[in-house]
Amino acid sequence: MSAPQISLEDVGLRHGAHAVLRGINLQIAAGSRVGILGSSGVGKSTLLQIIAGLVPPTSGAVRIDGAPTDGAVAAATMMFQRPALLPWASVLDNVLLPARLAGRVGQSRGGARADALRLLQEVGLSERAEARPHQLSGGQQQRVALARALASEPRILLLDEPFSALDPEMRGGLRAEVGRLARKRELTLVVVTHDLADVAALAERAVILGGRPAGIVEDFILGSDAEAELREGFGRLDRRAA
């Protein structure tokens, strides 16, 4: 097997006296898709932020492509529950934001603009390029956030409850879209969620966090009936705890 793209070795995290995570060993191969599950407050978002390089662990090591992380991981981008779009900027300018921050948008905006329009087309919003975010539905706003996330050309897409603010219909549509675009680009995908259907649709491997401080209590490959396998995984935990 090739070296993992994301590697956490004996990672722990404390907030003062509060130990949140302990002994996390997690290896994720390039192009694979992992769902991270666990009860509320167990430390799922914290783990994702550690992978993104946004929160340094208090112990252990995090490596991306074999190199220790030092600040935000350039190869990774994150999508959150809320799209966090700039309200005064058009949809197109929101998607252009990563290029602008990277200094890739010149006076003409030519190449970056064409790329951003192509991304909007991919998420089905090319006709809304000049709209402001408040003129779009919640699902459409998340599609803009997805296009913006992809605009930075990440190799790793980190999703933190990206669909939980959406109604069930939009949720299903956006979930399918994220899966399609991630597979097309062969992105490594790590999704933190409460929803087993998110993991079943997007991931091929499930990691469940549990305990206080939390560690990995289940880590398994999903088969053809992923939702049932996930329920079984939680059932094993409940039986162990009883």
Ligand SMILES: Nc1ncnc2c1ncn2[C@@H]1O[C@H](COP(=O)(O)OP(=O)(O)OP(=O)(O)O)[C@@H](O)[C@H]1O
């Ligand atoms: N900046 C912080 N300072 C102190 N404690 C924090 C901080 N951030 C998170 N925590 C604590 O760390 C623990 C894990 O939080 P985290 O948000 O990672 O959990 P989670 O599993 O993602 O929860 P949820 O599913 O409810 O979003 C919680 O007990 C939380 O209160």
